[in-house]
Amino acid sequence: MKNQNFAPAMKEHFQKLTDEGLADLKGNEAAVFNLEAENSFFLRLNANKVRQNTHIEQIILALRLQKDGKTMSIARTLSGNLEQDKRAVQAMLAEGRKDSESLPVDPLQMPLENNGTSSSEFKGRMLSPEDAIQSITDSAEGTDLAGLYCSGPVISANRNSAGQNHWFSTESFFMDYSLYNGEKAAKAVYAGSDWNSDEWKTNLNRAKNQLSLLSRPTQNIKLGQYRTYLAPGAVSEILSTMSWGGLSASAWKQGQSPFRKLAEGERKLSPKFSLRENFGLGLTPAFNGLGEVSEKIVSLIENGEFRQFLTSSRTAKEFSLKSNAASESEGMRSPEILPGSLEEKDILKALGTGLYLSNLHYLNWSDPNAARITGMTRYACFWVENGEIAGPIKDLRFDESLYDAFGDKLMDLTLGSEVDPAVMTYGARSLGGKKAPGMIINDWTFTL
Numbered sequence: 001m002k003n004q005n006f007a008p009a010m011k012e013h014f015q016k017l018t019d020e021g022l023a024d025l026k027g028n029e030a031a032v033f034n035l036e037a038e039n040s041f042f043l044r045l046n047a048n049k050v051r052q053n054t055h056i057e058q059i060i061l062a063l064r065l066q067k068d069g070k071t072m073s074i075a076r077t078l079s080g081n082l083e084q085d086k087r088a089v090q091a092m093l094a095e096g097r098k099d100s101e102s103l104p105v106d107p108l109q110m111p112l113e114n115n116g117t118s119s120s121e122f123k124g125r126m127l128s129p130e131d132a133i134q135s136i137t138d139s140a141e142g143t144d145l146a147g148l149y150c151s152g153p154v155i156s157a158n159r160n161s162a163g164q165n166h167w168f169s170t171e172s173f174f175m176d177y178s179l180y181n182g183e184k185a186a187k188a189v190y191a192g193s194d195w196n197s198d199e200w201k202t203n204l205n206r207a208k209n210q211l212s213l214l215s216r217p218t219q220n221i222k223l224g225q226y227r228t229y230l231a232p233g234a235v236s237e238i239l240s241t242m243s244w245g246g247l248s249a250s251a252w253k254q255g256q257s258p259f260r261k262l263a264e265g266e267r268k269l270s271p272k273f274s275l276r277e278n279f280g281l282g283l284t285p286a287f288n289g290l291g292e293v294s295e296k297i298v299s300l301i302e303n304g305e306f307r308q309f310l311t312s313s314r315t316a317k318e319f320s321l322k323s324n325a326a327s328e329s330e331g332m333r334s335p336e337i338l339p340g341s342l343e344e345k346d347i348l349k350a351l352g353t354g355l356y357l358s359n360l361h362y363l364n365w366s367d368p369n370a371a372r373i374t375g376m377t378r379y380a381c382f383w384v385e386n387g388e389i390a391g392p393i394k395d396l397r398f399d400e401s402l403y404d405a406f407g408d409k410l411m412d413l414t415l416g417s418e419v420d421p422a423v424m425t426y427g428a429r430s431l432g433g434k435k436a437p438g439m440i441i442n443d444w445t446f447t448l
Helices: 003-023 082-100 129-139 197-213 232-242 249-253 313-319 344-351
Strands: 029-046 049-067 070-077 117-122 144-160 165-181 184-192 224-230 275-278 297-302 335-337 354-367 372-385 388-392 397-401 410-421 433-446
Touching (some): 003 082, 003 165, 029 129, 049 129, 129 197, 184 197, 184 410, 197 372, 197 388, 224 232, 224 344, 232 354, 232 372, 232 410, 232 433, 249 313, 335 410, 344 354, 344 410, 344 433
Parallel strands (some): 184 372, 224 354, 335 433
Antiparallel strands (some): 029 049, 029 144, 144 165, 165 184, 224 433, 275 297, 275 335, 354 372, 372 388, 372 397, 397 433, 410 433
16 A cells, blocks of 8 residues: 555544444443554665665554453454454454453553544655665765665554544654774664755764764773763663653652652752653654543653653552553653753863763663663764864763762753654554753763
8 A cells, every 4th residue: 555545544444443343342341442553664774785675564453441340452463454354353352351251350440531532644755665775875875884764654543432532643764774884883863754865964974974983093981980972862862761660650659760859859950951741743642552642741850840750540540649641651752851052063162071972772770769870882982182082982881870960960951952763663663752952961970
């Protein structure tokens, strides 16, 4: 099915399937249907040559059936053929009813509600497969480029037996790639909804420049504390770690939240630091798996002061809290750190002497009670002297409390921010992403 026809066809298909599925419910049953679908073109490259060129159309339907106080969840891949898929829905309902006989009562089950109707559609301008191959390989001629280009529409939809009906579709692409010079590599991502050749070339040239800087003599850096610039890609990795229980109301109530002291007024962050969920970025739907709709903007930390945790309806019921339509995992779905005032051209000058970190990996909580994280530097990371890049560094392990890094140690944030889209394709293309500026942090701690 062609990309331009995929979303309208799926919308009609989903409505017809759920019309029939909801009509088949019995008096003691309630149900939620969730649709995840994609029509994606994948292009894998190595040594700037095409190694895989394929197309995937995938439709996944999930059913949550509530019956006699019990909750069953079932998911399966659909064919796209209406009659076959109607039979699949009937089979899912039958399976759910059978499973309910052996399940215990769900003490945190929430009665399904009608959370309204919504429809969000983000159109894009995708390259044809032929143009994508030519545009990427011609621009990167003479380089050892390895990466994945993916484009096409992605859909998320939700409907329940109480009458709610939500639809979200977006047409987007990403080019997740690295440039190599032997064992050295510079990593970058170019993503959006409208491919722009000039923007792509600027992104590629930035990676080429970083790769050339990696050819300078390697700098031996002793362990200790250094003024450090975290590029947006590095900040994005920290945001991912913060989603692992960092701002979860359930984790807080169970005594496991890294930001308990912030929430309870024992600690504050820098007034320069503000974090929010921003569904206006169009990276993911504002509705969760139950079809509960979040506010467009959910302020989590504002000018260094705590505002709220992410609270799902199950957590709200368990601990007598107010839900803000968070997902059941209570992780951030579309986080954004608000920018500062530092212009890109002034980053090295403001850093002075210290470390420039393009990317981080292997992050984890090392001491959750102190909001302390650990991880490694990755890809193009440099030692800077007197505002000039001296050369690359060997990989370093850091261990730093976010109370300090986003508190007294936070010197400035960049004026410009970058969107880091979700690029995972395990099983299906992921929706979501993060938007973050760069940060200069004083005395970032390196331990190994």
